[in-house]
Every structure is written in C-alpha cells, then in structure tokens.
Amino acid sequence: MSASDDVGIVGIGIHPFGRHPGVAGLEMAAVAVRASLADAGVRWADVDFAAGGSDAAGNADTSVASLGLTGIPFINVRNGCATGGSALITAHSMLCSGAAQLAVVVGFDKHPPGAFNPLPEEWGLGSWYGETGLMLTTQFFALKIQRYMNEHGITPSTLAKVAAKAFRNGARNPNAWRRRPLSEEEILSSRMVNHPLTQYMLCSPGEGAVALVLARGRRLREAARPPVYLRSVVFRTRRFGSFEVFSPAIPIESAPSSTAEAAVAAFEQAGIGPEDVDIAQLQDTESGAEVMHLAETGLCQHGEQESLIQSGATEVGGRLPINTDGGCLANGEPIGASGLRQVHEIVAQLRGEAGVRQAPGPRRVGFTQVYGAPGVSACAVLSR
Amino acid sequence: MSAPRVTPVAEGLFAEVAGEVRLIGSECCNCGVVTFPRQGSCPRCTSVDVRERLLSRRGTLWSWTIQCFAPKSPPYALANPEAFEPYGVGYVELAREVRVEARLTESDPERLSIGMPMDLTLIPAPGGEAAGVVTFAFQPVPESGG
Numbered sequence: 001m002s003a004s005d006d007v008g009i010v011g012i013g014i015h016p017f018g019r020h021p022g023v024a025g026l027e028m029a030a031v032a033v034r035a036s037l038a039d040a041g042v043r044w045a046d047v048d049f050a051a052g053g054s055d056a057a058g059n060a061d062t063s064v065a066s067l068g069l070t071g072i073p074f075i076n077v078r079n080g081c082a083t084g085g086s087a088l089i090t091a092h093s094m095l096c097s098g099a100a101q102l103a104v105v106v107g108f109d110k111h112p113p114g115a116f117n118p119l120p121e122e123w124g125l126g127s128w129y130g131e132t133g134l135m136l137t138t139q140f141f142a143l144k145i146q147r148y149m150n151e152h153g154i155t156p157s158t159l160a161k162v163a164a165k166a167f168r169n170g171a172r173n174p175n176a177w178r179r180r181p182l183s184e185e186e187i188l189s190s191r192m193v194n195h196p197l198t199q200y201m202l203c204s205p206g207e208g209a210v211a212l213v214l215a216r217g218r219r220l221r222e223a224a225r226p227p228v229y230l231r232s233v234v235f236r237t238r239r240f241g242s243f244e245v246f247s248p249a250i251p252i253e254s255a256p257s258s259t260a261e262a263a264v265a266a267f268e269q270a271g272i273g274p275e276d277v278d279i280a281q282l283q284d285t286e287s288g289a290e291v292m293h294l295a296e297t298g299l300c301q302h303g304e305q306e307s308l309i310q311s312g313a314t315e316v317g318g319r320l321p322i323n324t325d326g327g328c329l330a331n332g333e334p335i336g337a338s339g340l341r342q343v344h345e346i347v348a349q350l351r352g353e354a355g356v357r358q359a360p361g362p363r364r365v366g367f368t369q370v371y372g373a374p375g376v377s378a379c380a381v382l383s384r
Numbered sequence: 385m386s387a388p389r390v391t392p393v394a395e396g397l398f399a400e401v402a403g404e405v406r407l408i409g410s411e412c413c414n415c416g417v418v419t420f421p422r423q424g425s426c427p428r429c430t431s432v433d434v435r436e437r438l439l440s441r442r443g444t445l446w447s448w449t450i451q452c453f454a455p456k457s458p459p460y461a462l463a464n465p466e467a468f469e470p471y472g473v474g475y476v477e478l479a480r481e482v483r484v485e486a487r488l489t490e491s492d493p494e495r496l497s498i499g500m501p502m503d504l505t506l507i508p509a510p511g512g513e514a515a516g517v518v519t520f521a522f523q524p525v526p527e528s529g530g
Binding site: 114115117118119120126127128129130131132133134135136139142143144146147150191192193194195196197240241247248249250251252 | 447474
C-alpha cells in the first residue's frame with residue numbers, strides 16, 4: 001500500500017456509555033460526532049462522506065438535521081454487532097477508492113434493561129425456537145465456553161479474572177458504565193445466569209455512541225493530530241462447520257469461526273501479524289468470549305489463555321493489554337456503538353492519551369474484533 | 385396404541401415412527417451432510433438435491449448449560465414468569481449425523497457432564513402444557529448397570 005492509499009483516523013468522539021433517561025440515541029450520536037470533529041479540528045461542512053447506524057435507536061443519517069444539512073452521502077448501516085465495523089469498512093472503502101477525502105463514521109444505540117429478545121422469524125428460524133426457550137445469546141456463549149473449558153483446560157477462576165480486569169479498567173474510564181471494581185470472589189459468587197457464567201461475567205445491553213473522523217490524501221497530511229492509520233478492516237459471515245449463535249444444530253465437521261477468518265484476512269491485508277500486536281480490544285459480551293476470541297484472532301494459542309490471564313499478561317500493565325477501557329463488561333453493549341468504541345480506545349491508547357488507564361511503554365500496533373449474531377465478525381488492524 | 389393426544393410445537397420437527405419419536409432432519413444427496421431442522425438446500429455444498437432423514441434417537445452430550453432466568457416473552461411462550469423453573473439446554477451429538485440443540489430433561493448441573501449418553505424424548509412445551517403441546521428434549525440414558 002502506498003502512502004497515497006493510507007487512511008488515518010484523525011478524530012475520535014464518544015458519548016458516555018450507560019443509561020441516559022430522556023436522551024435519544026440520535027442525540028448521543030450527534031454529541032459523539034461533534035466531539036470527533038472537534039478532536040480532528042475540522043467542521044461538519046468539511047466532511048464529504050458519512051456512514052453509521054444503530055440496531056434499535058433509529059437511522060443514523062437523520063442526525064444531519066442536527067449536525068447540518070450539507071448534502072453529503074450518508075449511508076445507514078444496520079448489521080447487528082458488526083454495525084460499527086460495517087460502517088467503518090464502508091468509509092474505508094470510499095476513502096481508498098478516492099470517492100471521499102474526509103469521512104465520519106458513527107455508531108450508537110439505546111436498549112431497554114434485560115437480555116436481548118430477538119424474534120426467531122427475523123433470523124430465519126421457526127417460532128418454536130424462541131417459544132421453547134432456545135433463542136438466547138447468553139445460552140450460546142455459555143454452551144460455547146463450557147465446551148471450550150472442557151477441551152482447553154480453562155478454569156472458572158480465569159473467567160472471573162477476565163471480568164475483574166474489565167471492572168478494574170472500567171473504574172479508570174470516565175466514559176464507562178460500570179465503574180465499581182469487583183473482586184474475583186464477588187464475581188464467582190454472584191447469581192448464576194447460564195452455567196458456567198455468573199451475573200458479573202456477562203455484559204448488559206445499554207446505551208452510548210461513538211464517532212470517528214477518517215481522512216486520506218491531503219486531508220490526512222493536513223490533519224491537526226498525528227493520525228492512527230487504519231491498516232485494514234475486514235468483515236466475515238460464518239462458514240459451514242463453525243459454531244455460531246442461534247444454531248438449532250451444528251455440523252460435526254468443524255471450521256474456523258467468522259472471527260478467525262476475519263482476523264486472518266485483516267492481518268494479511270495489513271501486512272502485520274498477530275505477533276506484532278501491542279494492544280487489543282476483543283468482544284467480551286461475557287468473559288468466556290474474551291478468552292476464546294484471544295485464540296480465535298491468533299493473539300495466542302488455544303489453551304494458552306489460562307496462563308496468559310492468570311499471569312496478568314492481559315492487564316493494562318501487561319505484555320498484551322486487552323480491553324483497557326473495560327470492554328463490553330464495564331461499558332455495556334449498545335450494539336451499534338460497541339465496535340467503534342473498541343477503535344476509539346485503540347486510537348486513544350496509540351496516541352498515548354488514555355490517561356490513568358494508559359498502557360505503559362511504546363504501543364505501535366492495535367487490533368479490534370467484534371462478534372455477533374448470527375455469526376458475523378469484523379476485525380481491524382491499526383497502527384501509528 | 386392408546387397414547388394421549390399431543391400436539392407438536394411445530395410441524396415437521398419430529399414425528400412418531402414405529403412407536404418412537406424421531407427428529408426430522410435432511411440429508412444432502414450430493415455431499416451427505418445432515419442438517420436439522422430439515423431444509424431445502426445444503427449449507428455445505430449449496431446443492432438443492434436434499435432428502436428427508438429421520439435422525440438417530442441416541443447421542444452424547446457435546447455441551448450444556450442451565451437457563452437460570454426466564455427468557456423474555458416474546459419470543460418465549462411461558463405466560464407466567466412467576467412459574468419459571470430453570471431448565472437444561474445442550475447440544476447432543478448424534479454420531480456421524482449432526483449436533484442438535486435441545487432442551488434437556490435434567491436441570492441439575494451436578495448431573496450433567498460432557499460425553500454422557502442421551503436419548504430423545506418429548507416434554508410439555510413452555511406455555512402449552514394445558515393444551516397438550518409438546519416439544520423435543522434429550523434425557524440422560526440411565527446407567528445400564530452392567
């Protein structure tokens with residue numbers, strides 16, 4: 001890739017995650033976009049392309065009523081947990097093609113309390129699947145980690161350590177929702193939700209918004225801030241044989257997950273390997289997901305997570321810090337915003353601007369991964 | 385036969401054949417892949433040449449969990465959340481066929497373990513108990529005792 005093809009992130013903005021009664025998702029989106037523009041030192045009128053979306057909080061493009069009616073193309077994306085990743089891919093492609101010079105991506109959402117209640121008919125499944133109590137994302141994650149623990153020797157203590165780290169990191173993140181540190185003991189002894197996952201090992205649907213400003217060419221060279229380059233961003237659906245959420249049956253022959261396939265392609269396109277990654281944000285809708293995604297993305301071997309996590313390697317001060325902003329566990333999961341929150345945190349960390357949760361030492365390469373129903377994943381490689 | 389009248393939770397999921405309940409899957413005539421529920425095309429080789437196949441009644445527990453909270457309704461059919469009782473859910477591997485997700489009759493985590501033998505049965509469907517609506521489930525196979 002030549003320098004003229006480079007795409008960089010030159011501005012980031014976030015609306016705090018959590019619960020915000022009376023504040024619409026679209027209002028949060030506008031707050032995040034304005035913050036990202038201010039960070040980039042540009043005006044909305046300078047932006048020549050936008051993409052964004054939410055799962056349950058409205059059409060992103062209607063935010064132009066608040067941001068300004070400048071006539072730019074604004075593509076709405078609604079792609080489950082990969083909504084943010086898909087918006088990012090859309091903007092990245094537009095910039096790489098030369099069709100745009102300065103783009104904004106925005107992801108936001110607002111969900112009611114409690115587990116998600118997707119309807120089977122919207123996922124190509126018979127209504128019986130939901131009626132008989134099989135259509136729950138928490139169940140899938142429990143079934144997947146249960147099998148994984150059995151195959152790879154992961155212990156409940158490691159699941160608790162992942163959650164304890166998330167809440168410790170969340171406590172140091174002013175934009176996080178859950179900011180009270182919890183001990184391993186509190187996590188293990190909290191209410192059982194889906195064996196082996198307890199209440200504090202699972203994230204909750206929530207609210208929040210994130211926006212990024214991306215630039216290429218002259219806009220990139222003239223950026224007010226040193227850019228963080230978006231080296232690649234890749235999206236994959238599931239292949240035959242992978243074990244994914246909302247599956248009434250799974251094949252006996254196995255295949256890599258959508259996450260594994262997206263990660264391999266993202267590293268290949270970036271020309272950067274998983275061994276080069278200095279810091280990562282992985283989808284941790286529950287603590288087992290972070291454990292499994294560590295290996296699926298190639299950041300470690302299957303089974304190696306037990307020693308990695310027990311030794312503290314994934315802590316903010318460790319060799320490979322994971323989810324330094326508290327991840328989904330401490331931030332909750334506003335579906336449309338989660339993927340871009342990960343990128344927001346990586347940019348902050350690579351800039352060295354993450355404040356009290358800044359990972360020490362030089363951090364050059366960052367990685368993000370989101371996963372969602374019905375087996376989609378988006379991965380990105382970023383570097384200074 | 386004098387079996388009580390029951391109504392399946394959905395058509396085409398399972399059937400009683402020779403006095404035994406069987407799951408109705410499909411088998412690809414091109415590559416042999418078995419799917420459940422039955423579908424009109426093969427997810428592996430994309431062929432549309434598939435035929436119905438009755439699946440094995442016995443298998444082994446591939447993974448399991450206990451659903452400890454009442455799922456939201458809809459889509460869950462239970463009308464009264466106060467009456468909710470935790471239930472087991474698992475994937476049961478039917479040898480050389482497919483791993484099927486199902487309710488388990490067992491909800492005690494101490495009595496479930498990966499690899500244990502299971503067989504197919506019917507249970508009252510949530511919310512349909514009074515009307516005699518049933519769904520499929522797997523139950524642990526009692527130890528033969530030698």
